[in-house]
Structures are given as C-alpha cells and as structure tokens.
Amino acid sequence: MATAVASPPTSAPPRTSEEERVRAARRRDRINAVAWRLAGYAFFLGLWEFASGRLMDERLLPGPVDVLRTFGELWASGKVPGAFADTLTRIGIGFAIAFVVGAAIGILMQNRLLNGFFRDAVTIGVTTPGLIWALITAIIFGNRPWGPLIAIVLTTFALISVNVAEGIKALPKDLIDMAKSFGVGVVRRNRQIVIPHLAPYIFTGVRFGFSIAWKVTVLTEVFSSSSGIGFEMRTASQLFRLPEFLTWILAFYVFALLLEKVVLEVIERRFFAWRDTIKS
Amino acid sequence: MAEITVRNLHKEFGVGADKIVALDDVNLDISGHVFVSIVGASGCGKSTLLNILSGIETPSHGQVQITEDGRPAAKGYVFQAARLLPWRTVMDNLLFVQKDRSEQTRARCQRYLDMVQLGDKGRKYPGELSGGMQQRVGIARAFSTEPDVLFMDEPFSHLDAITARSLRAELQNMWQETRKTVIFVTHDVGEAVELSNRILVFAKGGHLADDIDMPLPFPRDVADPEVAVAKANVFRTFEQIGALAVS
Numbered sequence: 350m351a352t353a354v355a356s357p358p359t360s361a362p363p364r365t366s367e368e369e370r371v372r373a374a375r376r377r378d379r380i381n382a383v384a385w386r387l388a389g390y391a392f393f394l395g396l397w398e399f400a401s402g403r404l405m406d407e408r409l410l411p412g413p414v415d416v417l418r419t420f421g422e423l424w425a426s427g428k429v430p431g432a433f434a435d436t437l438t439r440i441g442i443g444f445a446i447a448f449v450v451g452a453a454i455g456i457l458m459q460n461r462l463l464n465g466f467f468r469d470a471v472t473i474g475v476t477t478p479g480l481i482w483a484l485i486t487a488i489i490f491g492n493r494p495w496g497p498l499i500a501i502v503l504t505t506f507a508l509i510s511v512n513v514a515e516g517i518k519a520l521p522k523d524l525i526d527m528a529k530s531f532g533v534g535v536v537r538r539n540r541q542i543v544i545p546h547l548a549p550y551i552f553t554g555v556r557f558g559f560s561i562a563w564k565v566t567v568l569t570e571v572f573s574s575s576s577g578i579g580f581e582m583r584t585a586s587q588l589f590r591l592p593e594f595l596t597w598i599l600a601f602y603v604f605a606l607l608l609e610k611v612v613l614e615v616i617e618r619r620f621f622a623w624r625d626t627i628k629s
Numbered sequence: 630m631a632e633i634t635v636r637n638l639h640k641e642f643g644v645g646a647d648k649i650v651a652l653d654d655v656n657l658d659i660s661g662h663v664f665v666s667i668v669g670a671s672g673c674g675k676s677t678l679l680n681i682l683s684g685i686e687t688p689s690h691g692q693v694q695i696t697e698d699g700r701p702a703a704k705g706y707v708f709q710a711a712r713l714l715p716w717r718t719v720m721d722n723l724l725f726v727q728k729d730r731s732e733q734t735r736a737r738c739q740r741y742l743d744m745v746q747l748g749d750k751g752r753k754y755p756g757e758l759s760g761g762m763q764q765r766v767g768i769a770r771a772f773s774t775e776p777d778v779l780f781m782d783e784p785f786s787h788l789d790a791i792t793a794r795s796l797r798a799e800l801q802n803m804w805q806e807t808r809k810t811v812i813f814v815t816h817d818v819g820e821a822v823e824l825s826n827r828i829l830v831f832a833k834g835g836h837l838a839d840d841i842d843m844p845l846p847f848p849r850d851v852a853d854p855e856v857a858v859a860k861a862n863v864f865r866t867f868e869q870i871g872a873l874a875v876s
C-alpha cells in the first residue's frame with residue numbers, strides 16, 4: 350500500500366540573492382567601521398609612542414607601553430581595585446542621596462508655589478560647574494568623608510529634578526483616562542503607565558548625573574581626600590611619577606567605557622526595546 | 630439587559646464670561662441590544678455626553694444611571710485614537726484592562742484578537758502596527774472586557790476611507806454576535822445610518838434636537854435606495870437643526 354508522505358516543510362523560504370547582497374553589504378559596512386576605529390587607536394597610540402622620548406623627555410611623557418606596564422603592576426598590587434572601590438562607594442552613596450532628593454524636588458515642583466520655591470535653586474544647581482562645589486567642600490570639610498558626598502549631591506540633584514519634573518509634566522493623560530474608563534485601579538495605572546512613561550526621563554537624568562558625579566568625585570579626591578582615584582592621581586603627580594599618573598587616567602577610561610558599553614546598553618536593550626518599534 | 634437613563638443632564642465648563650454650556654437639559658432612555666449613534670457638528674457636546682456616560686467626566690447637575698439587570702453595568706470604551714500603551718505588547722495591552730490574568734481571560738483576549746483579524750499579532754508592540762491595526766486592537770480591547778455597554782468616540786475618523794469601511798463591517802458583525810449595547814459618537818451621518826438602529830441628533834448649545842428610529846435591516850448597503858433615502862432624511866434634519874442653531 351502506498352503511503353503518501355508529506356514532504357517536510359522547508360524551515361525557511363530560500364533567500365533571494367537580493368537579500369543576500371544586502372546582508373553582505375551590511376557586513377562589509379560593519380567591518381569597515383571597526384577597521385577605522387582600530388586605525389584611530391593605532392594612529393594616536395603610535396603618535397604618543399613616537400613623541401615619547403623623541404619630541405619630549407620620557408620622564409615627562411612616558412609612552413603607552415610604559416603606562417600599560419605600570420597599569421599591570423598597579424593592578425597586581427591591588428591598588429587599582431582598592432582605589433576604584435573607594436571612589437565608587439562615594440559615588441554610590443552620594444548619587445543615591447542626590448537621586449532621592451532630586452526626584453522628591455521634581456515631584457514637589459508640580460505645585461505652582463513649590464515650583465517658585467525650588468526653581469532658582471534648581472537652576473543654580475544645573476549651571477554651577479562641579480569644580481566650584483569640589484573646591485568649596487574641600488575648603489569646608491577638608492578630608493572628612495562629607496566633602497565628596499555633598500559635592501556630588503549639589504552637582505547632580507538638579508539634573509534629576511529637571512528630568513523628573515519634565516517627565517511628570519508630559520504624563521500621558523489620554524492613557525490614564527483610558528485606564529480609568531476601563532476601571533483599572535490606581536496601583537496598576539502607576540505600575541503600567543506612570544512608571545514606564547517616567548523611566549526614560551529618569552534614565553536620562555541618571556545617565557548624565559552619574560557621569561557628572563564621577564568627575565566631581567575625582568576632583569574632590571584630588572583636592573581633599575586620603576583615598577580613591579583622585580587621591581592616587583594627586584600622589585602620583587606630587588611624587589613626579591608620570592607613568593603612574595597616566596595609568597590612573599587609563600583606568601578611568603577603561604571603567605567609563607565598560608560602563609557605557611556594557612551596563613548602560615544592557616539596560617537600554619532590556620527596558621527600552623519598545624522604542625525601536627516606533628522608529629521602524 | 631442594559632438600561633441607560635439620563636435625567637436633566639447639564640454640563641458646563643469654565644466660569645463667568647468664559648462659561649460654555651456643553652450639555653443642556655438632556656433626557657434619554659436607552660435599553661437593550663441597540664446600536665445608538667450620537668451625531669452633531671463639532672462642539673455640540675456629543676463627546677462630553679459620552680465622557681459623562683462612561684464616567685470620565687462628572688455632570689454639573691442631573692442624573693445618569695447605567696445598569697445591567699439592576700446592577701451597575703460594565704463599560705468598555707473605544708477612543709478616537711487607539712490609546713495603547715506603547716511599551717506593552719498587543720496581548721499585554723488587552724490584559725491590562727482585565728480583572729484577572731487567568732488562562733480563561735487570556736483565551737478570551739485571544740478570541741477577540743482573532744475576531745479583529747490580529748490573532749497572530751499578540752506579541753507585537755503597537756509601534757509595529759499600522760494605524761488601522763492599532764484601532765482594531767483598541768476595539769478588541771473594549772470587547773475583550775465583555776462590557777454590557779460599549780462607548781465609541783469617533784473610532785474611525787482618523788483612518789482612511791477603505792480601512793474605516795472594513796472596520797465598520799467588522800464592528801457590525803461583532804455587535805450582532807455579542808449583543809452589546811453600543812453608544813457610538815460620530816460626525817459622519819453616513820456612518821451613523823449604516824450602523825445604528827437609533828440616531829440622536831445634537832445641536833449647538835448641547836441639546837438633544839432629534840431622536841430618529843432606523844428600523845432598516847442589517848447589513849445595510851450604502852447603495853441601497855432605502856438606505857440612501859434614510860441618509861437623506863437624517864441630513865435634512867441635520868440641516869434644519871444646523872440652521873436653527875445659527876439663528
């Protein structure tokens with residue numbers, strides 16, 4: 350007896366050559382972009398290596414190879430992770446306080462009178478350079494731990510306030526009315542409408558706030574601290590150890606890149622994937 | 630059976646010289662499986678009436694009662710824009726307005742998505758859908774709560790004519806199938822004649838100017854002479870009232 354055997358469904362329709370070509374072009378484009386980026390690194394590092402010892406005294410401008418070696422030594426000695434831990438703890442505590450204070454002010458500013466009460470303070474907070482707070486707190490607090498914390502709070506709270514206030518002002522009333530007309534309770538409304546709406550505003554505030562907090566912290570450590578990255582930089586410069594000084598700058602870059610490329614991008618992909626759908 | 634009773638309904642916005650009367654002494658009785666259209670020029674208070682009926686706004690004075698067999702009726706709403714949460718998938722948008730997240734509820738949501746022909750789009754985000762599809766999701770969302778009364782505020786006015794036409798046919802089918810009471814606001818007289826068995830005409834100043842019965846059988850073909858005559862009649866009433874409002 351003959352059995353009719355259905356041919357297995359092909360998993361995907363055969364790709365057209367057109368699609369294949371587009372894909373290849375995209376791949377080429379990506380490779381090109383990476384190549385140019387690497388060429389940039391090679392050029393500037395090469396220039397630096399060339400200048401060191403030829404255009405400038407090696408003691409004044411140690412080359413990248415020298416710096417990299419020092420980086421390895423400092424890392425092995427535990428100095429780099431230790432200094433980072435100190436600095437990051439300061440940023441963590443200071444920024445957490447700034448976030449709570451900033452968000453609270455942003456919420457309170459919805460009230461017309463309280464808006465007047467806080468408005469100029471927030472403007473001053475946004476416009477004053479971090480360097481000024483770093484100097485002032487260094488003079489007032491010396492090397493007590495309060496200095497960097499207060500400098501961080503003063504430089505970053507206003508950024509959070511402004512973003513939170515903007516986000517609240519732009520709350521999607523049409524969606525909230527929709528939810529009300531369907532009898533959706535206030536808790537679910539807040540969780541599903543208000544928080545997702547505010548998330549990008551808060552994220553922007555945190556992102557810029559954090560990058561500023563980072564700079565201010567290192568500055569205050571340069572002026573008035575006995576630990577952390579800024580302190581290590583000051584020590585290295587006072588002892589005229591330029592390879593060490595540059596090592597700290599290198600460590601700084603590595604960390605910033607890591608934060609930008611890994612942490613922030615993961616957050617963005619995880620929570621804001623829906624935004625790409627609007628563009629497409 | 631759903632019963633809507635409106636007594637001496639009055640609504641005004643603003644104070645003093647800026648006062649605007651949106652609804653002026655409106656009295657209404659609607660009951661059972663009917664499709665009621667509210668038509669009128671813009672600014673005649675038809676959306677305000679819908680918002681008060683659905684509970685988004687409160688009346689300045691007067692009473693509104695909406696019941697289903699004596700208990701408060703469950704309400705659904707379809708808006709002019711789809712009003713979907715852009716950060717939730719289509720299915721999650723439907724689940725958002727449900728009382729629970731049980732398997733049964735999910736199955737019901739899926740059934741209504743199938744009904745608007747978006748059964749395979751549950752995992753998409755609203756931003757990935759066309760305007761007509763988004764509005765379909767809005768309609769599925771309103772039906773999926775299985776309301777006793779469904780309020781629709783010019784749901785097709787933002788869509789192109791062809792999409793609007795196919796959605797009207799779908800809505801007609803869903804209304805026949807689910808036997809809801811539908812209150813439908815539109816400024817399109819043709820749409821009102823095609824869909825409803827009762828048309829309430831509102832005039833400027835927010836008063837109910839006419840209440841027209843539309844006994845023609847469904848589905849109605851716009852090319853049918855009887856439908857065309859009915860449409861012409863409504864237009865005539867409309868024009869008379871329009872003239873009255875100007876004087």
